[in-house]
């Protein structure tokens with residue numbers, strides 16, 4: 193895809209002798225909603241960590257908004273407009289919701305950017321629960337609220353691409369409905385999203401395109417609705433074809 197917002201080529205990530213990512217090519221176009229699905233330990237988080245500069249890449253290249261970012265420190269990648277809501281949420285439990293959100297805008301605050309307050313306000317509009325909890329310690333929030341905070345904190349930097357790792361971890365279906373509804377809304381408003389998700393049915397229902405990762409390699413990729421009907425995906429990741437609700441959500445997509 194020419195004009196991709198994100199283009200990962202031949203990415204390899206290793207931890208000592210463990211090859212976690214073994215030559216991954218992955219693209220996200222402007223305004224696209226893309227998911228990466230795969231089993232435990234397949235290498236999904238390692239792809240995202242390399243993307244935002246948390247884990248070094250052993251080999252390969254990562255182009256973002258036309259610029260090579262492979263090997264750049266994370267604060268520079270963040271400034272270019274790529275934000276990650278990490279697996280496990282990575283929030284500061286002793287700090288308040290407000291303080292966590294302002295940490296998401298640290299670089300801009302330092303640069304004297306006055307729009308930060310408006311951007312915090314925007315994230316509170318997306319997640320009204322966080323407004324109610326604004327002065328509470330993050331550690332006192334429910335799991336769903338903590339996930340909202342992790343996403344909101346990533347959004348405060350007004351990224352061009354939001355990467356989200358395992359939204360669903362430990363959350364009840366009703367909370368997931370809310371979180372995925374916000375992600376879909378953000379995407380409709382033009383935000384590109386790269387979603388790593390273990391619950392394949394959720395990912396396939398909301399995204400445009402999906403990559404399947406197995407043992408550090410992409411083994412399948414294509415439009416999410418095509419993959420949702422692929423017998424290999426159904427057998428390995430869905431157990432059964434998507435139910436009516438998920439299918440109609442998928443069919444409602446452009």
Ligand SMILES: Nc1ncnc2c1ncn2[C@@H]1O[C@H](COP(=O)(O)OP(=O)(O)OP(=O)(O)O)[C@@H](O)[C@H]1O
Pocket residue numbers: 207210211212230231232233234235236237238239279390
């Ligand atoms: N910091 C680390 N040190 C050593 N090995 C690691 C480290 N992080 C990940 N690994 C290994 O790298 C491989 C890929 O892990 P990764 O976390 O990227 O997978 P994942 O697809 O995100 O899994 P999960 O679904 O459990 O989150 C696994 O074999 C894992 O054990």
Ligand SMILES: [Mg+2]
Pocket residue numbers: 236237238279357358
């Ligand atoms: Mg992971």
